[in-house]
Amino acid sequence: MKTRFDAIIIGGGILGVSTAYELAKAGLKDVCVIERHYLASGSTGRCGGGFRQQWSTEANTRLAMASVKRLEGIEEELGYQTEFFQGGYLILAHSDEDVEQFNKNVAMQQRLGLGVKTVTPDEAREIVPFLDQTKIKMATWCPTDGHISPFLLTQAYANAARRLGVEIHLWTTVTGLMKKSNTFFVMTDKGPYECQKLFNCAGSFARSIGEMLNVEIPVDPYRHEILVTEPVERLWNPMVISFGVGLYSRQEKNGGVVMGMGDPNEPVGTYVGSSMHFMYEMSRRFTTLFPKLSGLRIVRQWAGLYEMTADAQPILGPVDEVENFYQANGFSGHGLMLAPAVSQLLAELVTTGKTSMPIDDLHVRRFRGARTFHREKSVV
Ligand SMILES: Cc1cc2nc3c(=O)[nH]c(=O)nc-3n(C[C@H](O)[C@H](O)[C@H](O)COP(=O)(O)OP(=O)(O)OC[C@H]3O[C@@H](n4cnc5c(N)ncnc54)[C@H](O)[C@@H]3O)c2cc1C
Numbered sequence: 001m002k003t004r005f006d007a008i009i010i011g012g013g014i015l016g017v018s019t020a021y022e023l024a025k026a027g028l029k030d031v032c033v034i035e036r037h038y039l040a041s042g043s044t045g046r047c048g049g050g051f052r053q054q055w056s057t058e059a060n061t062r063l064a065m066a067s068v069k070r071l072e073g074i075e076e077e078l079g080y081q082t083e084f085f086q087g088g089y090l091i092l093a094h095s096d097e098d099v100e101q102f103n104k105n106v107a108m109q110q111r112l113g114l115g116v117k118t119v120t121p122d123e124a125r126e127i128v129p130f131l132d133q134t135k136i137k138m139a140t141w142c143p144t145d146g147h148i149s150p151f152l153l154t155q156a157y158a159n160a161a162r163r164l165g166v167e168i169h170l171w172t173t174v175t176g177l178m179k180k181s182n183t184f185f186v187m188t189d190k191g192p193y194e195c196q197k198l199f200n201c202a203g204s205f206a207r208s209i210g211e212m213l214n215v216e217i218p219v220d221p222y223r224h225e226i227l228v229t230e231p232v233e234r235l236w237n238p239m240v241i242s243f244g245v246g247l248y249s250r251q252e253k254n255g256g257v258v259m260g261m262g263d264p265n266e267p268v269g270t271y272v273g274s275s276m277h278f279m280y281e282m283s284r285r286f287t288t289l290f291p292k293l294s295g296l297r298i299v300r301q302w303a304g305l306y307e308m309t310a311d312a313q314p315i316l317g318p319v320d321e322v323e324n325f326y327q328a329n330g331f332s333g334h335g336l337m338l339a340p341a342v343s344q345l346l347a348e349l350v351t352t353g354k355t356s357m358p359i360d361d362l363h364v365r366r367f368r369g370a371r372t373f374h375r376e377k378s379v380v
Contacts, residue, residue, distance in 0.1 A: 002167065003193045006030035007350075008186055010174050010209055011201035012037075013044035014150065014339040015328045017157040017168070019199055021078075022347035024164035031166045032195070033158075034188060036173035040154040042203045044336060046272070046304025048226060048248060048260055050239045051337035052089040052145040053114050056105050056377040059313060059361050060334070061112055066341035066357060068144060074340065080156035082148050083253055087237030089145035090119075090127050091378070092136045092289070094244035101377060102140050109142075116142040128236045130290045135245075147239055147250055150336050174202075177212035179322060197324045197350060204270065204305040206315070206329035215321045218367050219307050219330040220268045224260060225278035227301035231255030235293070241380055247285045248380050257296060259286055262306075262333075262380045272303040306333040309367070312376035316342060316362035317349060326350065327364060333379055 006028055009016045012035025020033050035041070051071060053064040075082055093099045102118065109116045119141045121133035127141060158168060169190070176187035177198070186193040200217065202209045210217030231254050239250040249259035261282055279301055287294045309315060309330040319325050328346055331338060345355045366373050 003191065005032040005167070005193070005195045007032070007197040007199065008184070008193060008195040009033045009199040009201050011035060011042070011203055012039045012168060012170065013042045013201065013203050014040070014154050014157070014336050015203070015331070015343065016199070016201035017154055017161055018339045018343035019201055019328055019346055020166045020168070021157045021161040021164065022343040023350065024161055024166050026347040026351040028347075028351060029165045032193070033161075033166065033168045034172050034174055034186070034193070035168065035170050038170055039158055039168070040151055043304045043307065044150050044154055046226070046302055047150050047336050048250070048258060049147045049150050049336065050089070050248065050250065051148060052142065052239065054089055054091055054105065054109060054116060054140055054142050054145065054378065056101065057313065057374050058108060058112065060376055061109055061114065062357060063338050063341045065112065065114060067338055070340035070344065071148065074153070074156065078156040078160040080152065080159060082152040082156055084146070084148045085253070086144050086146035087239070087250070088127070088141060088143040089239045089241060090124060091140045092124070092240065092242040092244070093138045093140070094136055094242065096137070098244055099137050102138070105378065106140055114142065115144060116140060128238060128240055130235060130292050131240070132289055132291055135289055145239065148336070153336070174209065177209070179213065182324070197326065199326045199328065201328050203329060203335070204307040206307065206327070213322050213325060215319050215325065217315060217327060217329065217364060219309055219315065221270050221305040222266045222268060222308055223271055223303050224262065224306045224333065225274060225282070225301060225303045226258065226260035227279065227282060227298050228252065229257040229296040230299050232257065232296065242289060243378065243380060245285050245288060246380060247282070247289070249286065256299070260380070261285055270305060272305060274301045274303055307335070308332045310375070311366070311373040312379050314338065314342065314362055315364045316346065316359050319364055332376065
């Protein structure tokens, strides 16, 4: 088995496989992805599948817009069906504070060229029937947002990467890292590997990969729970989000209604068991906004990890401490939707030394010392 590569990517989630594909496409042919379980076994395979361009920071909005542009042609480029569907995102405002913030967000997003607008409660109900519009003050609506299957998108990138010569080594755990002159030595439970460029795409475990090279990568894992109901007739097309109530929900292609929520009391940790508390609390929140849907029956619940940074924005690019050690992690609950743009930018950086969009603000050094940063506010 080959164990020497130009580049090794740790992690076989959406970031790992999309980065592998983009590197190979940009000309770096000798690439290996090392994944300790199977593809999409981490956060990627547990996520809600949504993609949206409605963010509060310019950095996330620009990245998300570039990603959606990329996703619009992804099935053709990768030669694989992904259930890509632009059903829109409706984001609900419940308080005067929400309204003020959302108006600011929409002004910034429109300035960047996004087709997004505010809608009245009655207009929101036309977009999402069954919504109790008396619970909201207004909403924002972007019809080019949508959702996609995380499993199919991961498989699409992995297949395309393999066609370009990328190797993907599954069931292989990275246990230690060392760098001597220009070579990284990657210790695994299957034996040692070597490479010249190393990528930390380990999602919620990015911190422990950084520690192996004495580099602090401040990413902390938090459990997020999610469930799906029995399939029912088509209710609506968009993803609906409420930061105030704290939920997101969309209907799958087969009719099942997916819904998830954030829990501010969740401690840092990698536990991904399911809880009764979530099932009750999720049902309560959902029926607050959709009282007529209280009869929906839950068929499955699961949990995954949000890989949070202090400003809820990703860590991207090189690190100052170790040359050729690249980061694409800390996506803070929105990595699936940013992966198409981020992986392309990272490949540009590695193969040409520059990027078509600025990513300096996402360098890990923003967390070093007393620097201030803009926290992304639009996170459930
Ligand atoms: C409930 C939930 C809902 C979400 N909803 C959305 C959504 O709607 N839209 C969206 O964009 N995002 C969503 N997210 C966030 C999204 O899932 C993540 O941001 C994204 O999947 C991160 O991808 P990744 O490749 O960085 O990480 P992961 O998918 O976690 O991949 C990292 C991989 O690294 C591997 N790994 C770790 N350590 C090692 C090691 N030592 N050796 C080898 N391999 C290792 C892991 O096994 C894992 O497979 C959601 C997340 C959750 C939990």
